[in-house]
Amino acid sequence: MSHSENDCEVCGSRGTNPLCSLDHRLEEISQTKTSSHFKAGQTIFYQGNEPLGLFTVEKGLVKIESTNEHGQSHTLRLMGPGNVLGYRSLFSKEPYQASAIALENSKLCFLPKSFILTLFQAEPQMALQLAERLAKDLREAESKWIRQVDNEAPDRVAEALIFLSEKFGEQNWTRKEIAQWAGTTPETVIRALARFEKEGLVTQEKRSIQILNRPGLIEKFS
Amino acid sequence: MSHSENDCEVCGSRGTNPLCSLDHRLEEISQTKTSSHFKAGQTIFYQGNEPLGLFTVEKGLVKIESTNEHGQSHTLRLMGPGNVLGYRSLFSKEPYQASAIALENSKLCFLPKSFILTLFQAEPQMALQLAERLAKDLREAESKWIRQVDNEAPDRVAEALIFLSEKFGEQNWTRKEIAQWAGTTPETVIRALARFEKEGLVTQEKRSIQILNRPGLIEKFS
DNA sequence: CGTGTTATTGAAGTGTATCAAATTGCGTGG
DNA sequence: CCACGCAATTTGATACACTTCAATAACACG
Numbered sequence: 465m466s467h468s469e470n471d472c473e474v475c476g477s478r479g480t481n482p483l484c485s486l487d488h489r490l491e492e493i494s495q496t497k498t499s500s501h502f503k504a505g506q507t508i509f510y511q512g513n514e515p516l517g518l519f520t521v522e523k524g525l526v527k528i529e530s531t532n533e534h535g536q537s538h539t540l541r542l543m544g545p546g547n548v549l550g551y552r553s554l555f556s557k558e559p560y561q562a563s564a565i566a567l568e569n570s571k572l573c574f575l576p577k578s579f580i581l582t583l584f585q586a587e588p589q590m591a592l593q594l595a596e597r598l599a600k601d602l603r604e605a606e607s608k609w610i611r612q613v614d615n616e617a618p619d620r621v622a623e624a625l626i627f628l629s630e631k632f633g634e635q636n637w638t639r640k641e642i643a644q645w646a647g648t649t650p651e652t653v654i655r656a657l658a659r660f661e662k663e664g665l666v667t668q669e670k671r672s673i674q675i676l677n678r679p680g681l682i683e684k685f686s
Numbered sequence: 687m688s689h690s691e692n693d694c695e696v697c698g699s700r701g702t703n704p705l706c707s708l709d710h711r712l713e714e715i716s717q718t719k720t721s722s723h724f725k726a727g728q729t730i731f732y733q734g735n736e737p738l739g740l741f742t743v744e745k746g747l748v749k750i751e752s753t754n755e756h757g758q759s760h761t762l763r764l765m766g767p768g769n770v771l772g773y774r775s776l777f778s779k780e781p782y783q784a785s786a787i788a789l790e791n792s793k794l795c796f797l798p799k800s801f802i803l804t805l806f807q808a809e810p811q812m813a814l815q816l817a818e819r820l821a822k823d824l825r826e827a828e829s830k831w832i833r834q835v836d837n838e839a840p841d842r843v844a845e846a847l848i849f850l851s852e853k854f855g856e857q858n859w860t861r862k863e864i865a866q867w868a869g870t871t872p873e874t875v876i877r878a879l880a881r882f883e884k885e886g887l888v889t890q891e892k893r894s895i896q897i898l899n900r901p902g903l904i905e906k907f908s
Numbered sequence: 909c910g911t912g913t914t915a916t917t918g919a920a921g922t923g924t925a926t927c928a929a930a931t932t933g934c935g936t937g938g
Numbered sequence: 939c940c941a942c943g944c945a946a947t948t949t950g951a952t953a954c955a956c957t958t959c960a961a962t963a964a965c966a967c968g
Contacts, residue, residue, distance in 0.1 A: 530832055538835060540828050555814075556821035561828070588810035592777075595817040599778035602820060605827035606762050606783070610752055612834045613760060613869040617956065639915065647835040649957065654916060671915075671965075839924065861947065874924060876948060892933070893946075 472497070475573075477522050480546030482593035483575065484520070489587065497573040502526075508549065508564040508572065515560060517576040519549035524570020525632060529644070530562040539644045541601065542567075544632055551594045552601070554580065567635070612647050615685055618656040620646040622684040625666070629675055636672050697795075699744050702768030704815035705797065706742070711809065719795045724748075730771065730786040730794065737782060739798040741771035746792020747854060751866070752784040761866045763823065764789075766854060773816045774823070776802065789857070834869050837907055840878040842868040844906040847888070851897055858894050 472494035478484045484493060499522075502508055508519060508526060521543050528541040528549075540562055543549055553560050554577065575583075584591040611620060624646040628637055639650040639657075646653065657673065660666045665677045675681065695716065700706045706715060721744075724730055730741060730748060743765050750763040750771075762784050765771055775782050776799065797805075806813040833842060846868040850859055861872040861879075868875065879895065882888045887899045897903065 530828070532832065532836060534836070536836060538832050540831075552821045552824055554821075555817045556825060557818065558822070558825065561825050584810070584814070588806070588813065591810065591817065592806070592813060595777045595813065595820060596779065598817060598820045598824060599774045599776075600780070602774055602824045602827055603778060603780065603783050605824055605831060606752070609762075609827060609831045609834055609869070610754065610760050612831055614754060614756075614758060638913095647831070650915080651917090651958085652956065655956095658916090860945095871925060872947080873926085873949090877924095880948090 475522060477520065477546035481520050481548065482590060482597070483518065483548060485593070486587060486590065489583070493575065493583075496579050497575050499571065499573045502566040502570045502572065504566055504568045504570075506566050508566060509560055511560050511563045513560050515550050515553040515577060517574055517578075518551060518554060518580055519564070519572045519574050521545050521547050521549065522571045522573055524572075525567040525635065526564050526570060526572075527567050528562045528564055537644060538647065539641070540605075542628075542632060548594065548597070551598065555595070555598060611685065617646070617648045617652045618659060619685040620648060621653050621656040622660070622665075622681040625660075625673065625675060626678065626681055638671075697744060699742065699768035703742050703770065704812060704819070705740065705770060707815070708809060708812065711805070715797065715805075718801050719797050721793065721795045724788040724792050724794065726788055726790045726792075728788050730788065731782055733782050733785045735782050737772050737775040737799060739796055739800075740773060740776060740802055741786070741794045741796050743767050743769050743771065744793045744795055746794075747789040747857065748786050748792060748794075749789050750784045750786055759866055760869065761863070762827075764850075764854060770816065770819070773820065777817070777820060830869075833907065839868070839870045839874045840881060841907040842870060843875050843878040844882070844887075844903040847882075847895065847897060848900065848903055860893075 472478060472484055472490050475484065484490060502524070509516070511530060523545055526543045526547075526549060527539050528543065529537050529539050531537045543564075549564050549572070550560070611623065615623075621642065624642050628635065628642070628645065639653045643650045643653045657666065657668060660681070661668055663680070665675070665680045667674045667676060695712060697706065706712060724746070731738070733752060745767055748765045748769075748771060749761050750765065751759050751761050753759045765786075771786050771794070772782070833845065837845075843864065846864050850857065850864070850867065861875045865872045865875045879888065879890060882903070883890055885902070887897070887902045889896045889898060
């Protein structure tokens with residue numbers, strides 16, 4: 465038996481993705497799924513629309529971002545290889561509360577809602593694994609609100625630097641992207657970075673940021 | 687057959703509680719559960735501890751509150767009759783990230799973790815209903831972070847007034863409790879209330895607040 | 909090589925936390 | 939039932955962190 469490029473069995477992100485954790489369902493999933501490519505900047509789904517199903521990031525990086533009526537955007541979550549997209553709306557039976565946008569050229573596979581629901585019926589532990597993800601997201605979201613209240617902007621920038629580098633190391637984040645994650649403005653990010661550089665915590669070369677003293681940054685927000 | 691006061695079959699919060707939605711399990715649940723009373727101010731579970739199981743609010747009001755190392759507390763969620771406590775930690779397999787404290791004299795019933803897990807095995811749709819709650823909590827938590835970033839303190843106070851009165855009407859909230867919900871200080875709440883009173887949106891009689899112009903308040907944060 | 913995006917810096921204004929002090933209101937025990 | 943004590947509320951003054959706006963510089967890209 466030969467495997468095409470689109471075969472789940474040879475997918476690199478299979479190990480970390482709860483949707484593909486069941487060997488005996490893999491062939492069925494492989495046949496049902498659709499593979500799609502998105503270029504950097506393209507939108508995978510839009511805030512306000514009805515959920516279609518679940519996406520899995522096979523390669524690339526996707527941000528979940530919410531835009532208010534004033535046009536200001538904030539980054540809520542980031543999804544890399546093996547991560548699932550769209551489960552919040554699926555579980556809550558609500559429209560998407562945010563848009564999903566590719567940050568780099570990405571490959572995703574898609575499973576329609578009807579199939580997912582049948583799968584949940586037959587394999588409840590799969591739903592439970594996604595619910596576990598949901599519960600952890602909730603902890604992170606509530607923690608983030610608290611830190612927004614308690615910590616000052618530079619501390620949140622420090623936290624953003626640590627988080628973004630830890631989870632998506634190679635990425636070259638813009639000041640604006642860091643601001644949208646830290647809940648502040650690009651100018652404040654720049655001034656915080658200048659201070660961190662003076663304190664010897666980071667260096668800035670052109671537009672890229674290198675962390676010199678990780679513990680020093682971590683101390684700022686904990 | 688006679689029913690005791692502690693019989694699930696005559697429990698007022700049965701209709702809204704996903705844990706008691708299955709008629710054919712009700713007797714089993716009724717036998718397994720433990721009923722407990724908590725006076726206002728008493729703690730039901732503590733941040734940092736391992737989850738024991740799930741609580742259901744039968745009567746009263748409970749706040750989920752997180753306290754940081756500096757002793758500042760913030761209210762994350764509020765639970766009234768029919769609401770379940772402790773599901774986040776149960777799903778995420780993490781310790782409690784916050785404490786649960788009774789705001790008024792409350793009656794809760796408790797089901798141990800082992801029983802819940804068996805129940806989930808047998809009745810997956812029950813787990814899915816809790817996951818739906820989780821997904822909605824996540825939406826609310828992420829929205830709250832965004833509003834903390836975008837809106838000014840008085841707007842958040844207006845929002846707190848609307849939310850708290852809508853969901854737990856009769857309650858007489860202190861300025862501090864409003865502040866802990868709105869992510870600000872009691873002083874700022876007081877000054878916001880004074881402004882709202884001058885604008886004819888609310889009146890303050892002693893320590894109680896009456897909303898005069900609901901739409902006017904809503905407009906402040908939307 | 910030019911054009912648009914991103915980054916940087918400065919100045920100005922303001923919202924809100926913080927601290928301190930006075931007052932009000934409430935519950936408790938005498 | 940009143941008086942007391944304590945907590946909650948209120949008000950004012952102060953400080954400052956951060957947003958906002960604007961103008962310039964650096965860089966990436968076609």
